[in-house]
Amino acid sequence: MHHAAALAISQALTSLRRRRVVSSPMAHISDYLIVTYEREPGHWRAAVSPKIINRSRAPGRTVHSTVTPDDSASESEAKLAAAKLIRKLQSE
Numbered sequence: 001m002h003h004a005a006a007l008a009i010s011q012a013l014t015s016l017r018r019r020r021v022v023s024s025p026m027a028h029i030s031d032y033l034i035v036t037y038e039r040e041p042g043h044w045r046a047a048v049s050p051k052i053i054n055r056s057r058a059p060g061r062t063v064h065s066t067v068t069p070d071d072s073a074s075e076s077e078a079k080l081a082a083a084k085l086i087r088k089l090q091s092e
Helices: 003-023 075-091
Strands: 032-040 043-050
Touching (some): 032 075
Antiparallel strands (some): 032 043
8 A cells, every 4th residue: 555545545544533432431452353465575464443332233334444654664663553553543
């Protein structure tokens, strides 16, 4: 994913997150699903999306995720980058 596309997704999620914070307490990192993937050898990224708590509402529901904007050298570094991204989204 290009940096510009990742930034656009992040900004869209941030605006959605701001609306959500008004009606609910700040989410914990455990409220998010982090999926790591290796784009090519040695180039890891992570996708972050909110966990769906009420599964009865899940069918047909669109769940948005955001991807860490930069490559990481390892899967563990990509997970750390995802955790930082979650904290950043929560603080905005």
